[in-house]
Amino acid sequence: MTQKILIAGAGFAGLWAAISAARAVAVAGKEGEVEVTMVSPEPRVTIRPRLYESLLDNMDPDIGPLLKVVGVNFLAGWVETIDADKKEIVVATMAGDRATLSYDSFVLAAGSRLFLPNIPGLADHYFEVNTLDKAQALDIHLQALAARPDTRARNTVIVAGGGLTGLETATEMPTRLRAALGDNADIRVVIVDTADVIGAGMGSESAALIATALGECGVEPRAGVRVTAVDGDGVTLSSGERIEANTVVWAAGMRASALTAQIPGEHDGLGRVVGDQYLRAPMAEGIFVTGDTVKAATDDRGNYNVMSCQHAMSLGRVAGHNAAAELVGLPLHPYSQPKYVTCLDLGPWGAIYTEGWDRQIHFIRDEAKKIKQEINTVWIYPPAPDRDAVFAIANPDFVVVP
Template structure:
């Protein structure tokens, strides 16, 4: 019987896959199964917070936690997955290529921002998809203070009115005034194809977005998209030009390109279809978790979203089930029927909803307090000082929301 579980990715799903596997192995007194996590860094990058200031600090080191729980960490970037040979080729920190074999693979390589062939997008737009890009945006914003006071300098165009776009846009007025001064004529414009503000998020949450946008002074250009970007601004598909020194792209996400190397069905965003145990369809030894997995959350037809709300439990279940499969323990069917949304709306506050129809439960300062708890406490990894508590936190039955 094989004895190696390999996890690709150290995001929310990858981290919790490793802890989920180690928890079950610990419970079963099995020391003959090795759990290896392959990632470029031994750190959890807190991606849901990259719209905030101080992006360089938004990560949690994982070395001590891995040491405490017995997870083997291998530093490297996965390049190639061979499901027939059960091998993953990766690039080491020194630039060399190496290979890791596996008996069970958990692909938790996350997702990345979709960048369509819009002229000027690659050269002139910023984003908050990776910590390096969020830091690049912050450095750019800080540098605006040394530029002449012009409408373009004071204008930020946010492309996309979805979750990331709204959180980024509503945070910007405060960030810009902190940099440019309270008297600066700050302008934040959101470009969105929807017919209404926050159309993609539904009627339950829209009133709070409208109110926050009005109070914060956000402008929305609806029913349109960006045709091109240059160093001085954007041109919309209706011919309108907006002069802006800063353009932030937030439109659309796609699963890691590594999913393309798995011979299994994928959805339009590249996510692998998995069964109730999070095993990739048609492959008995490959699991997917987090943004690489298209999993049913309940029996009503709801599908997990690309969010840490789903990535954390998906990881717990995937790790548990991969280990269970190796050692002959009954696996557990992934189930996460409760769905919530907590949308940050900058200085205005936040809005918290429950259910896939997003029924509003908290709004304003009360929701903001909850959002801050989520962002600063709930989504961070457990402390490495208590091994038992860290493994206990990986119990798949623990509700996230």
């Protein structure tokens, strides 16, 4: 009987899990005996790391041809239920029906979503840049501002969250606002964060550069404060300050896909399943967790993956390989990704490229910006649909960041 591997999600982890599983099946000479199927709303990878940009072109490349050449089936739908005991999932298909699918191995690669805290007015008055639809909605809103009366609120954007996504969104925003409202508009962009120093998470050296970049880009920092209320005309901060703004972008926290709650076992504060070294969910036989849905050790020095494309592309390869390896009798591969880099875009100022968990700065400004552009336009895009070439880089020990 054919064995079945199901993969939920067509993001960075899901794509590489699917290719890696198909590769392992081929390596074991078991093609035809194991079926690999990806389930996701569309056979497209959303290039989420670019959704803060002003031009939203080519942000969800089609992976249909790629899945086809590596022999992976695709079912368009949303996974609704995971039954770890029965080894079944229920899918609400895009065709409008419900399908129950059984599996021998299941890989959860359903990513993450924005976490909205319970702040009065926030749920009714926020924008975000986590999905293509939401990023497009923000763009449409910004373009439409020009038709409104010229007020302080119209001309102001508040970005809540001084992490990487918030900083990238905020430093790009003055250029976007000027493009929408004209060079002479009296625009204002404010970034708000609860940390005492904006960008502190990037290390003190980077934080100093970030302060300079914010100043040069024309972004006002508000550090050490919380947003306490939001309405259509602005926000109130915990300091008591009121900032008039028609646009609030929320970038202050993520949570793993809600599907993780259906997988038994330990979860971390972000809702991620704590995986073992092979990315198995330890309490659910046959289930693997990957990308933004797993917390896994990246090395033996106490570091863990963060929700990032960089980790997802490696975690995906390992989970997909192991999901197939268990079925076809290949050795399982332990996840390890000791090298960690960050490349933070800071708008017209440039970028900061760091290496290591202690974030040593290697390149700044234009030099780092070139690396960022290379990452964003080449490295993270799905490869061309060439079976041999793709299998050659789908091995579980492939180093994503050399």
